[in-house]
Amino acid sequence: MFGFLLRRVLSTIPVMAIVALFVFSLLYIAPGDPAAVIAGDQASPADVERIRESLGLDRPFVVRFGEWGWQLLHGNLGTSMFTGLPVVELIRQRLEPTLSLMAVTLVFAIVAAVPMGVLAAWKVGSWLDRLLMAFCVFGFSIPVFVVGYLLAYVFALELDWLPVQGYTPIAKGLWPWLENLILPAIALGFVYIALIARITRATMLEVLSQDYVRTARAKGLGESTILFLHALKNAAVPIVTVIGIGVALLIGGAVVTESVFAIPGLGRLTIDAIVRRDYPLIQGIVLMFSFVYVLVNLVIDLSYMALDPRIRY
Amino acid sequence: MALLEVENLQTHFRTPSGINRAVDGVSFSVNAGETLAIVGESGCGKSVTAMSILRLIPEPPGKIAGSIRLNGRDLLNASAREMRAIRGNDISMIFQEPMTSLNPVLTIGRQLTETIRQHARLGAKAATDRAMEMLQLVGIPEPGRRLAEYRHQLSGGMRQRIMIAIALACDPKVLIADEPTTALDVTIQAQILDLMRDLKARTGAAVVLITHDLGVVAEVAERVMVMYAGRKVEEAGVGDLFRSARHPYTKGLLGAVPKLGASLAGADTRLVEIPGLVPSLKNRIAGCVFADRCASVTNVCRSVAPALELKAAGHLVACHHARREVAAA
Numbered sequence A: 001m002f003g004f005l006l007r008r009v010l011s012t013i014p015v016m017a018i019v020a021l022f023v024f025s026l027l028y029i030a031p032g033d034p035a036a037v038i039a040g041d042q043a044s045p046a047d048v049e050r051i052r053e054s055l056g057l058d059r060p061f062v063v064r065f066g067e068w069g070w071q072l073l074h075g076n077l078g079t080s081m082f083t084g085l086p087v088v089e090l091i092r093q094r095l096e097p098t099l100s101l102m103a104v105t106l107v108f109a110i111v112a113a114v115p116m117g118v119l120a121a122w123k124v125g126s127w128l129d130r131l132l133m134a135f136c137v138f139g140f141s142i143p144v145f146v147v148g149y150l151l152a153y154v155f156a157l158e159l160d161w162l163p164v165q166g167y168t169p170i171a172k173g174l175w176p177w178l179e180n181l182i183l184p185a186i187a188l189g190f191v192y193i194a195l196i197a198r199i200t201r202a203t204m205l206e207v208l209s210q211d212y213v214r215t216a217r218a219k220g221l222g223e224s225t226i227l228f229l230h231a232l233k234n235a236a237v238p239i240v241t242v243i244g245i246g247v248a249l250l251i252g253g254a255v256v257t258e259s260v261f262a263i264p265g266l267g268r269l270t271i272d273a274i275v276r277r278d279y280p281l282i283q284g285i286v287l288m289f290s291f292v293y294v295l296v297n298l299v300i301d302l303s304y305m306a307l308d309p310r311i312r313y
Numbered sequence B: 001m002a003l004l005e006v007e008n009l010q011t012h013f014r015t016p017s018g019i020n021r022a023v024d025g026v027s028f029s030v031n032a033g034e035t036l037a038i039v040g041e042s043g044c045g046k047s048v049t050a051m052s053i054l055r056l057i058p059e060p061p062g063k064i065a066g067s068i069r070l071n072g073r074d075l076l077n078a079s080a081r082e083m084r085a086i087r088g089n090d091i092s093m094i095f096q097e098p099m100t101s102l103n104p105v106l107t108i109g110r111q112l113t114e115t116i117r118q119h120a121r122l123g124a125k126a127a128t129d130r131a132m133e134m135l136q137l138v139g140i141p142e143p144g145r146r147l148a149e150y151r152h153q154l155s156g157g158m159r160q161r162i163m164i165a166i167a168l169a170c171d172p173k174v175l176i177a178d179e180p181t182t183a184l185d186v187t188i189q190a191q192i193l194d195l196m197r198d199l200k201a202r203t204g205a206a207v208v209l210i211t212h213d214l215g216v217v218a219e220v221a222e223r224v225m226v227m228y229a230g231r232k233v234e235e236a237g238v239g240d241l242f243r244s245a246r247h248p249y250t251k252g253l254l255g256a257v258p259k260l261g262a263s264l265a266g267a268d269t270r271l272v273e274i275p276g277l278v279p280s281l282k283n284r285i286a287g288c289v290f291a292d293r294c295a296s297v298t299n300v301c302r303s304v305a306p307a308l309e310l311k312a313a314g315h316l317v318a319c320h321h322a323r324r325e326v327a328a329a
């Protein structure tokens, strides 16, 4: 088992290397002269020349990638072209709000979606099932920003229960931190809840028809033990897999949610970087998000072993 | 009063193509210390009968009607909570599918102790001791090690023993065993049957044994009920049934009907193939359910359903021609 653990952890290295290569190539995939692309429409030929030099475009691609990768391994993501600050520093400053938003959304979505899916499967065909599944369709089809503005309008502006926007660092206390994240997390969680609830329902439906569930009933166990232990544990692997895949939704949604709720996180930084064609910064952010995604899915893969005793690699 | 009394049990399933009358008016009873065998071809409603007793039929699409009484108490009117207290405690069940009846992601120990703790209110330690004792009782070596194992680490025979251990852990008054050995190989079958016999002798439980195998019936049952297409067609003491089966279907099963080309001597203990198919349970049949496959069918069989009648002491038969055939034999 330790061997598997080690192999699985090491397997993330080539994955990250390929991601890095892709991220580095981003600039060169775009048609035309990269320096001109970065410089934009209003740049003078002198500006373009300066950028060309800073990119080292006169040297071969492989050499440039090697140098960039070597710096990367030392935690150096280069310097932002717009602000002149180190990319690592810029990301570090904006990391907490974004990771907070994603973590709160993740927990909230799982806590809401899994019981929803379990209930829907348990009462399959009932009005409750139909209501929950209608909610899921709704969740899939309404854009994050619509939900976001609606929530902000009702709960912040009209009812004045929660702050309209902004972010408070966790260092200033748990509640002030959480208070600011509740509405954004609900808005961002909508699609995610719909996704998890649907897979939970489908998997539970399949599991509930299995012989061992009948055995559990025949033993006189209570319905909640049957549903949430005997059945849900068997349904866990597909559910957890979708939770991991869905993190990609969160990353994309976070960018939009942050601008709706004026959260000073990576989302805003990303938009700014794209608008300003700040390539080193874009590369840094994409790398960072990819790393989070790979890490989440590594944890998920490892959790399979705890969830299903038959899985031994 | 018998320990378990089932009266006019009707379990119907609503399906897209009509109502499936899987069990249609079956009555029987079992006394403490007695073994009743239920035999019949596949699909005749044996499992549905068994699962109806514990109300394990999914409702909907199923619907159970009639009355099922344990010590005079009607189970069909019991609350969900009362049923939970009965399941696995007063009435236990062993299923036809030993390979898949255990939960694959929970340890054997957990699956055994949770039943014990559910009904006996024992602490964790006492429940584990009881679980070890049960595993020993059903002949599982190294019970301590097995408790920590999972379903996929055990053979089919081993799994069925564990199911038996779970079923017997709370000393049930009634044990329902639905083809407990069908999925297992012959040597294991004999061991499992021995085990069930020992346990019955020890605890005096009533046993309802569903089986395909007439050899098993002869060996362990006192009384036999023969089912066909959701109905009971014959019931008799085991000796009586083997000596003088009166329903053409039972005779067919025993391979004793000369017209069907089988001979009395050298009859296999397994059920014999009877030509034809079990009728669809979705259309109400006006006459006898067996009419289409019966060699001695007459007009009355197709128009009037034969009632169950006492043809000899303790011998019930539902056939218009039962008396006549006996006379002719």
Ligand SMILES: Nc1ncnc2c1ncn2[C@@H]1O[C@H](COP(=O)(O)OP(=O)(O)O)[C@@H](O)[C@H]1O
Binding pocket: B013, B015, B020, B022, B040, B041, B042, B043, B044, B045, B046, B047, B048, B049, B058, B061, B062, B281
């Ligand atoms: N959940 C269900 N839904 C619909 N029909 C069912 C269901 N369970 C059993 N049946 C039907 O009940 C009939 C009797 O089945 P069963 O009792 O399993 O037969 P057996 O005598 O082989 O044990 C079959 O026709 C089967 O299709």
Ligand SMILES: [Mg+2]
Binding pocket: B043, B046, B047, B048, B096, B178, B179
């Ligand atoms: Mg069956």
